[in-house]
Each structure stands twice: as structure tokens, then as C-alpha cells.
Amino acid sequence: MNRARPGFHVLALTMAVLSLTSSAAAQTLHMPPHEKYVLKNGLTVLLLEKHGVPMINLYAIVKTGSAADPAGEDGLASITAGLLRKGTKARTAQQFAADLDYIGGEFESEAGPDFSSVSAEFLTKDLTRGLELFSDALLHPMFPQAEVEKLLAQSVDGVRGAKDDPQQVLGLYYYGYLYGAHPYGRPAGGDEVSLQRIKRDAIAKFYETNYAPGNTLLAVAGEFNGVEMRKKLEDVFGGWPARAVAVPSIPAATPVKSKRLLLVDKDDATQTYFAFGNVGTARNDPDRVAIRVVNTIFGGRFTSELNEALRVESGYTYGASSFFDARKAPGPFGIFSFTKNETTTPAIDLAVQVLQKLHKDGVTDEQLKSAKSYIKGQYPPNIETSRQLAQIIATHEFYGLGDDEVNQLEARVDAVTPEMAKQVIQKHFPSENLVFVLIGKASAIGPAAEKYAEKRDARAISQPGFWPPPSGASK
Amino acid sequence: MKTRLMSRVAFAVMAAVLLGAPVWGQAEFPVAAKTLKNGMKVLVQTDHSIPNVALYIFYRIGSRNEGPGTTGLSHFFEHMMFNGAKKYGPGDLDKVMEANGGSNNAYTTRDVTVYQDWFPRSALPLIYDIEADRIQNLSFDPQKIKSEREVVAAERRLRTDNENSGLLDEQLWATAYIAHPYQWPVIGWMSDIEHWTMEQLKHHFEMGYSPNNATMVVAGDVSPEEIFQLCEKYIEPIPTHAPPPPVTTAEPDQLGERRLIVRKPSQLPLVLVAYHIPQTNNPDFYALNVLRTVLFQGESSRMYQRLVDKDQIALDVSSSVDPAFDPTIVEIAVQPKQGVDPQKCEKAMYEEFESAKNATVSDTELEKAKNIRLAEFYREMRTINGRANTIGTYEVFFGDYKKLFDAAKNYSAVTKEDVQRVANAYFGAGNRTVSTLIPENPEEQAKP
Secondary structure, eight states, X not given: OOTTOHHHHHHHHTHHHHHHHHHHHTTOOOOOOOEEEEOTTSOEEEEEEOOSSSEEEEEEEESOOGGXXXXXXXXXXXXXXHHTTSSBSSOOHHXXXXXXXXXXXXXXXXXXXXXXXXXXXXXXXXXXXXHHHHHHHHHOBOOOHHHHHHHHHHHXXXXXXXXXXXXXXXHHHHHHHHHTTSGGGSOTTOOTTHHHHOOHHHHHHHHHHHOOGGGEEEEEEESSOHHHHHHHHHHXXXXXXXXXXXXXXXXXXXXXXSOEEXXXXXXXXXXXXXXXXXXXXXXXXXXXXXXXXXXXXXXXXXXSHHHIIIIIITOXXXXXXXXXXXXXXXXXXXXXXXXXXXXXXXXXXXXXXXXXXXXXXXXXXXXXHHHHHHXXXXXXXXXXXXXXXXXXXXXXXXXXXXXHHHXXXXXXXXXXXXXXXXXXXXXXXXXXXXXXXXXXXXXXXXXXXXXXXXXXXXXXTTSSSSXXXXXXXXX | OOOTTOOSOOSOHHHHHHHHSOOOSSOOOOOEEEEOTTSOXXXXXXXXXXXXXXXXXXXXOOGGGOOTTOTTHHHHHHHHTTSOOSSSOTTHHHHHHHHTTOEEEEEEOSSOEEEEEEEEGGGHHHHHHHHHHHHHHOOOOHHHHHHHHHHHHHHHIIIIITOXXXXXXXXXXXXXXXXXXXXXXXXXXXHHHHHOOHHHHHHHHHHHOOGGGEEEEEEEXXXXXXXXXXXXXXXXXXXOOOOOOXXXXXXXXXXXXXXXXXXXSOSSOEEEEEEEEOOTTSTTHHHHHHHHHHHHSSTTSHHIIIIIIISOOEEEEEEEOOOOSSOEEEEEEEEEOTTOOHHHHHHHHHHHHHHHHHSOOOHHHHHHHHHHHHHHHHHHHTSHHHHHHHHHHHHHHTSOTTHHHHHHHHHHTOOHHHXXXXXXXXXXXXXXXXXXXXXXXXXXXXXX
16 A cells, blocks of 8 residues: 555545444435635635545636626626636746646636636645646736637637537527526527627626625635645635625526427438427525436436437437526526437427326336435435535535535435425426427428427527527628 | 436447546555456455445457447447346346446447446445346347337437537548458447347357456445455356457558548538557557647647647647557547638648657656646546546456556656657658548538
């Protein structure tokens, strides 16, 4: 045994102890202990020591996401995040890359609908350098004009490239068509038109407005000494000047009230990619555990009703699933699959029938029991690494959820009754007014798909933007 | 979009990440090994940090063991292994496993077929019962075969026919190889997917699925003793039969550059370039990985700096190598920006190769490459899943899992001169195949 992997050493020593208690331990999930405190400038810090692998993960949430992008400038939050490492007070973009790669580190920054995130990972031995790089990007980006232009041009081509693979963009069309003018309808990464409108001044302003200690949560997890870490974090982040931030609230999202269908033409496609559903639930919905149990049965695992019907029994597809993308305001619910041109409507019909059957027949006791075991048995690998743990404690804090999300998961799953399952199906799984998006060869699949909705829209995938079509765009 | 149910991923995603991804460092951890009487080797890595287990079975059979008319059979078989045996009939395997908290997947490569189970330790005996059942008593239900053909055809349409990089990748291998079985795609040609016979399926099963042709790796909340006991009960009684015949066809030296162009509707062009390199267990493995790291890994890499950052002609450039029993290729992917002539990207890339041939890399670059390997070692080793896959991949492709612990020494021995030598040895124009996608759009789509 080598000291380079102290974690395994510790594990080996504690093996005997653990094996005595393993039957009890195997039944109970626990978040590792962690602490929360607030620096004088308002930065909330979450610390989680986890020994075993000599690495450290940082995960910061800036509580403003793409939902705050100004109309017509979709992608602003995303571009701002992407530019953090592209030129700072201390480094050019090239120097930042060289310093990060030299320690084998990783750095990621992006914007989702509810928040922006900045994360880094490096070996414990490189703590000082790693923290310095992370804070340089988060606190001191300079947004050099040349780098702004470079990233915007790359991002426009990135959208075009994504459209060559329908699977990558189906969600963007679906969210747009489902939410319309609501911020959750906008593409977080922008589109071919909106990205070309974004100017450096808007980026700098977005940063100044939103990247402030009082609007930020920083989670640190991994192998470190807590006392030393607190001191280092104070040194690095204590001087980040406090600023008042007014985070725009996200408007309530209500379900769509009538059926509609968007057909996106990709003339060379030999299969159709489809999504349908309606507005789903918020992240803190009190029914969230029961929803998870029911969705596991319906479309959340290999033996789900959707996958059984569309893949296992009929061979229509390689995979069919359903999801709730739960957010601050109610996020999308969708059913997703793909099938060859010839079986497009039979596959969609079957998926609709499976949804109707869920409403009519509910779930069986056996399915409930199985889904509960599945969720409990599959959960532990989600809290295995410090990378996962840093992200979990930060997002729980952001959404106002606590450790009970993990610690009480098993008890809450076990408490789901057939009656609760019935209620969440009625309340949260849409059955009427379905919103459909199909990407495929319109001339082959369009006429047969007309039956799904009287209100229909159509676009070609080569046309810029998603839905609604960007204003001021050439055709 | 959540697509986690698109499980049973066919291609070598995990394995490619692995050996393409690096291993380095002084680290070691205990692995218990035992060879069963029927020839199956079992490796156990104990880790009680979560109450779960990752179990991998590597069968040494892949698309290199196929031939014209049966391409894709290994991968099809991978699917059929979930469709019913004697005790666990059609649909039972997944239902019983999920009802006991477990999940599964599998992948097929040109060289191996790998089965993966992830489950709480309470499901241990059940998993062994399932695995033993399907290794011995797989059923060949004509109805299941018919519907599974459709599923695989859908998978092919998803990953190859409607996906530019998948399409171009298939063309690249088919052009880079003229003799060796690596030339056909793992998923198989569509006409073969449609026409395999029951006899061919049964023959393939008998050939590949003998215990002495497999290695089992178990990582997680287990003890070696309990695993070996379960193996004695469930796995050891399974009789051995002849493994697949050796693949004797050797790819002849390439005599000159090969080029192909695919024209199809598309927004962006794409370039894939292949160079022939030796099989995974060749000593040049380490120097080649260091060279690839310097050239392709991270935003400070030479290719990124040149093509993406300085010339601004590409969105992305990367390289990958799959673990392989036979001489293989390093595959380079360049995503040009819209409207950029792909040959411009090629030219810039070849210039960077030339400078790596003409002068040694810097001390800083060599050090950086080794640091990246060390960090990636820990990234791969921090989960029970990563350890199970890595241990198995080393055992199968290097012939001994302990080689994993020699990687430190082997990377440390790589010199700047070694890196320069492999750049010269393998990255010549005559040794490469270039596959290019040129957008060709119908009139109405071409208008802005």
C-alpha cells in the first residue's frame, strides 16, 4: 500500500468495522457532514471534507441564469460565463489555459436557465494554484474584445453544428414551442441570430450586475483540512467587494391550454426525433418524491412502460423515456424517442396510448415496489465523488432544499402509497393539450402527423433560431 | 434532453476514454485474483465507501471475430444477452434486476464485448444467478430476434446514418483497412443486420461465450472471499469450450495516403484523419499517449492553440485511440467552422505534426503531459465503476491488471526524444487516411 492513496489505506483499515455494520449501513443514505458559513461580503461558503482521493472540487453558483437574458440577446449569461477564463487581470486566455493544463486541472463555466455555474477540479497538492486560477476567472475577468468576438463566432457555429444532429437540438425546439415567450422557452446558449447581437458592453454589464459575493454560493468538497481551507478561502474571496444585486424573478409558468405541433424539416433524415408533453413541476414541489417514483415506472428506466412498449415489445426504437426537468418555476415534462420515418405515427400513437393507460390504470403494487427498490439501489453512486457532492450541496442550497433530500430519500420513497401515485398522475402528468415537436423529413412524415393537433407550425432546421423564429432574422 | 434509457450503449465509449485517457502515478490498491477451474479469471477490488457493487464481464470477442455477411453479430449478440435464457425468460432479466435495485448495460468494440451490472450488495447472489443463466442457457426466440433486429437498426440510424461523425468514422475505418477485420463497423452493415441467420447466431455464441474466454471484475462493497464463493457456486460449473479461432489476417503496410469525400446536406464540414499505430500492448503506447496529450489535450495543446485559437478555422480538434488487440489507428477529429475549406484545417494540422517531428517538445510540455495523466488517473479511479472498467481493460489488453501499477514507471521513462521518435514513426503522409464531409445543400436550404 502506498501513501499516495491514503484513502484506500483508510478504507482497508476500516474494513472490519464496516463489515460488522454493513447490513445497517447498506440501508441508509447519508450526506457526509458539511458546514455552511457566510463571509463578511455576503459570499455563502459550503465546505465538505471527503478523504480518499487527493482531489478538490469547487462549484460556485451565481444565482442568475439564462432566464435573465434580455429579449433578443439569448445566450448573454452563457457567453459571459464562457468568457470568464478568456483573459483575466493576471492572465491572457492562453496563459490561463497553460497554467490550468500544467496542473492537470479542469475548469468549466456555463449558464442554465436558473443559475450560472463556475467549477474547477484539481489535485490537493495544487490547492494554492488551483484556487488562485479559479478566483482569477470568477473575480477578475477582463472580457478582451478579441476573445469576445472569437467566442461569439464559435458559438454561432456551435449552434449550426448541433443542428446537424437532431438529438442535440430537439430539446431546444421543444422548450421553445412549449414555453413561447416565457424565459424557459429561450435557448440558454443562444441561437444564430441572438448571438450576433451580443456586444462586449452587454457582457461586462451582465457580469457587473450579477457576479457579486452576495449573489453567489461556493461549495468546496474533497481532500483538505477544514481549518486551512477556511483561511485560504478568506484570503482569496474575502476581498471580493460586496454589491447589491436584484435578481429578476422568474415568472410563473402555466401549462399550455391547447394541442399544437411543430414540425422541423430535416430533409435528409431517415428517422424522426419526437418530444411531447406539457409544463411540469418546480424543483421544490412537495410531490417530488412521488413524482420520481411514478416517472421511474412510466419512463425513467429500462423496464419503464414507455421503453417496454416502444423498444422491447415493438422494436420501434432504441430508447423511449420521459423526464421532469424540475426548475425554480415549473420546468418542462416530456416524452422523448425516435423511430424510422415509416413508423413515425405508429410510435407516437403508442407513446400517447402508454400515457393514457397511466391515467386510466395507474400503477400496480408490484411496479411501485420495484421502482422503490430501483431508486434506492441506484442512488449511492450519485454521492460517490467530491465532484458530485460539491454540486449537490450547492444546488440544494440554491433551491432551498436540505440534506434531507438525500438523508430522507429512502424513507420518503418508502412512504409513497398507491393513493399518492394516483394523485400525482392526475395532478402532474399531462394527458390533454399535448405539445408535440417532431424533427424529421417533413415530406414523408408531415401529412400523417397532422392528426395530433389542429394548430400546427413548421420550420426548416437550416433556418436560424429555434422557436419562436427570431425577430429580424433573414428567412 | 435526458436520454439515460438509451442504455446498452454499443460502442467503446468507456473503453476509449480509458486507454485514450491516461494512467500515471505511484498509486496502487489491492486486487484479489483467482482463476476458476473452467478458466475464467476473477478480479476483486474491495471498497466499502458506498453500499454498491460494479460487476464487469469482459468477453474476448468483438467485430474482429466476424466476417462478410456476419458483420455486427457480436454487437447484436450483446443485445440478445438481455433477451431471455432458461431461468430468466424474455424480459425477466431487466425486470428482476431493477426490482432488486440493480441496473445494467453493455458495450461492444472491435475486440471485446463487455457486460456491466451496477447494484446494491444485497443483490449479489441474484446477479450471479442471472449471469450464470445467460452464459449457459441463452434462448434463441425467433420473435425476439426479429424485434431486436429492428432495435439495432434504429441504433444504427441514430449513431451512424443520421449522425455525421458516426457516418464519417465508419467510412474512415473501411478505407484505412483493406485486409484486417477492423475494416467493418462494430454495429454492422445494415444488410447484415437484416440477414443474419439463426445458425450464425448460435455459432457465434458457442465461439465467444466460453468461460475461459472471459474475465470478471468486481469492485465495491464486497470481500474477495464472498465473490470467490459465489463464483464457485454459479460460474465454475459452466463447461469450457473452444475459444474463437485466432485472427491471422495482418493489415499490410499502407503504401500511400488514402482520401475519401462524403457530400451530404449539412451545416458544417467535418474532417477525420487516421494514422496506423501498433496494438495497445506495444511499448510505444506510452510515448504515443504523451505525444497526443501535448498535441491535442486541453486548450493549451498545440493543435487547439493553432487551429481554434490562433487561425480560428476550427471549433474543436481532438484525438482518440481505442484499446486494441491488433495494430490499430489513432483517429483525429477536426470540426472546421462553417465555410472553412477542410483542407486548410488539414494543412495547419500537418504543419504542427511536422514541428513535432523536427524538434523535441519542451520540458514544460513533457511535464504538463505527465501531470495531466496523473490527474486523469485519479478521475478514473475515484469510482467503483471506473476501477472495475480500468482493471478489466488492463487485464484484457495488456495481459495483466498489474500493468496498471507500472504505468507510473512507464510514463516517467518517456523522454522528449521518444516523443519525437513516435511522431516521425507514425505520422507520415503515406500512413494516413483522410475522410472529409463536404456540405452539399439543396437550393432552398443554401439561401441564408
